[in-house]
Amino acid sequence: MCGIVGLFAKAPGIEERLGEHLAAMLVQMSSRGPDSAGVAVYRDPAPSGASKLTLYSADPREHWGAVRDQLHEAFGACEEPSVRASHAVLVAAAEAEDADAWVREHRPDLRAMSAGQVIEIYKETGLPEDFARAFALEDFRGTHALGHTRMATESRVTTEGSHPFSTGLDLCLVHNGSLSNHNRLRENLRREGIEFQTENDTEVAAGYLAWRLREGASLERALEGCLDDLDGFYTFAVGTADGFAVLRDPIACKPAVLAETDDWVAMSSEWRSIAVLPGAADAEAWEPEPGIVYAWEKALV
Amino acid sequence: MAVVEREHAAVEVVDLGTTSLRELNQRLHDLAGGAPGARHFRIVNPSGAHAVACGLDAEIEVEIDGHVGYYCAGMNKHATVRVHGNASTGIAENMMSGRVIVDGNVSQSAGATGRGGLLVVRGNASSRCGISMKGVDIVVGGSVGHMSAFMAQTGCLVVCGDAGEALGDSIYEARLYVRGSVASLGADCIEKEMRDEHRRQVAELLEASELDADPAGFRRYGSARQLYTFKVDNAAAY
Numbered sequence: 001m002c003g004i005v006g007l008f009a010k011a012p013g014i015e016e017r018l019g020e021h022l023a024a025m026l027v028q029m030s031s032r033g034p035d036s037a038g039v040a041v042y043r044d045p046a047p048s049g050a051s052k053l054t055l056y057s058a059d060p061r062e063h064w065g066a067v068r069d070q071l072h073e074a075f076g077a078c079e080e081p082s083v084r085a086s087h088a089v090l091v092a093a094a095e096a097e098d099a100d101a102w103v104r105e106h107r108p109d110l111r112a113m114s115a116g117q118v119i120e121i122y123k124e125t126g127l128p129e130d131f132a133r134a135f136a137l138e139d140f141r142g143t144h145a146l147g148h149t150r151m152a153t154e155s156r157v158t159t160e161g162s163h164p165f166s167t168g169l170d171l172c173l174v175h176n177g178s179l180s181n182h183n184r185l186r187e188n189l190r191r192e193g194i195e196f197q198t199e200n201d202t203e204v205a206a207g208y209l210a211w212r213l214r215e216g217a218s219l220e221r222a223l224e225g226c227l228d229d230l231d232g233f234y235t236f237a238v239g240t241a242d243g244f245a246v247l248r249d250p251i252a253c254k255p256a257v258l259a260e261t262d263d264w265v266a267m268s269s270e271w272r273s274i275a276v277l278p279g280a281a282d283a284e285a286w287e288p289e290p291g292i293v294y295a296w297e298k299a300l301v
Numbered sequence: 302m303a304v305v306e307r308e309h310a311a312v313e314v315v316d317l318g319t320t321s322l323r324e325l326n327q328r329l330h331d332l333a334g335g336a337p338g339a340r341h342f343r344i345v346n347p348s349g350a351h352a353v354a355c356g357l358d359a360e361i362e363v364e365i366d367g368h369v370g371y372y373c374a375g376m377n378k379h380a381t382v383r384v385h386g387n388a389s390t391g392i393a394e395n396m397m398s399g400r401v402i403v404d405g406n407v408s409q410s411a412g413a414t415g416r417g418g419l420l421v422v423r424g425n426a427s428s429r430c431g432i433s434m435k436g437v438d439i440v441v442g443g444s445v446g447h448m449s450a451f452m453a454q455t456g457c458l459v460v461c462g463d464a465g466e467a468l469g470d471s472i473y474e475a476r477l478y479v480r481g482s483v484a485s486l487g488a489d490c491i492e493k494e495m496r497d498e499h500r501r502q503v504a505e506l507l508e509a510s511e512l513d514a515d516p517a518g519f520r521r522y523g524s525a526r527q528l529y530t531f532k533v534d535n536a537a538a539y
Contacts, residue, residue, distance in 0.1 A: 271349030271368045
């Protein structure tokens with residue numbers, strides 16, 4: 001059992017208070033996932049020519065200023081780090097792939113939780129309420145966000161095993177369920193050059209999506225591929241730079257509810273999380289059908 | 302006596318924003334066996350809470366304003382529970398008698414294993430509606446999802462809309478009536494002749510559900526009785 005939440009702002013008032021709403025939704029899912037929590041927030045685009053990394057360090061005394069100096073030296077410019085608990089966001093004058101590759105090579109002790117123009121991923125073990133407080137979620141403004149509360153079944157309770165999982169630049173995946181063919185699929189994907197850092201089943205789904213997208217599939221096609229290639233139970237929510245998408249496996253044992261008002265679109269494992277949003281009582285609410293991709297995107301302006 | 306009658310006619314409002322779920326359910330349970338107390342409740346601010354009005358055993362009426370979570374009105378006996386909203390997984394699961402009426406949509410496994418009474422869903426029901434039903438009658442104003450009436454044993458499922466894949470898989474003696482299309486029938490489920498007695502049964506259930514549909518428009522599905530459990534040679538295995 002796990003809990004998933006997603007919120008997509010259609011009105012400026014929701015963007016202003018995105019983090020506060022996200023935290024309220026996440027805390028409602030504590031009983032579904034008390035061992036870890038995480039969020040992906042889409043906010044503050046990096047300026048043109050720069051990109052944004054969210055880095056995690058297991059060392060609570062990590063000297064983030066030194067990391068910034070190293071990135072500055074490597075790429076010519078890097079803004080001051082924005083530190084939240086065990087994570088820091090760094091905006092460097094580099095392509096996101098290059099900055100990500102640099103971290104792998106030069107700072108293997110750190111872990112890039114996300115890379116891209118707008119995404120920031122934060123995740124940690126512990127109760128959702130403690131996570132929301134430690135990472136000051138209520139401060140976040142942004143266009144949309146996904147969150148996850150974890151009750152581990154397939155692998156250990158670690159920061160790295162928490163969701164969301166990055167599936168590529170500005171992409172992430174959260175998952176409620178369990179996959180049964182993840183070991184074989186992981187080996188197949190490794191042969192395709194996809195790297196894995198944990199034994200977690202969801203990381204394999206994330207790797208699968210990353211591979212399909214790399215091969216040129218649209219997000220919708222890549223998700224539809226899951227219906228053929230993934231064996232197991234899942235409700236997935238996938239975040240992109242412009243919005244998010246939801247898919248349930250054809251058996252649809254894992255719950256999901258969608259709701260929409262003039263101001264927002266929300267998804268959650270249960271109504272309890274949506275009930276805390278303003279205007280929820282009058283929202284249009286429905287259960288997504290199995291095997292159908294639902295997607296919302298911000299119109300590009 | 303007049304005072305008592307007035308008390309009984311009054312509607313007691315319980316706000317789940319300020320009253321704990323356990324306290325609410327305990328108050329409803331305390332009315333079992335005709336114990337004195339209010340007979341009509343209105344529950345406000347359910348906010349998707351699980352197990353609202355579960356395990357009732359009294360001839361009372363409970364109205365819920367808003368959406369409820371899992372297992373609302375589960376194991377219901379005698380009571381009438383009305384949900385003015387949507388309900389999540391397992392509405393009225395294992396109900397024994399009484400009525401449960403949902404104005405909106407319901408999630409999976411509605412009326413699962415129900416042994417008696419009437420469950421009415423005015424909107425759509427998701428997958429596995431009426432799974433393993435054992436005597437409950439279920440009437441759905443909209444459509445039902447895949448694997449509905451899976452291993453249904455007895456009782457009726459009336460669907461005014463369409464049915465999803467694998468309707469009535471491994472069904473025993475339950476009767477399934479569907480007005481719209483059926484995506485596919487499950488193992489050992491076949492279409493059967495719709496006779497006058499069946500049209501009468503559909504008419505009665507629609508009337509009891511306060512749903513308006515022409516009984517002549519429904520088709521009937523049930524068991525072909527060809528699976529292992531129906532072979533006399535296998536009787537000794539049980």
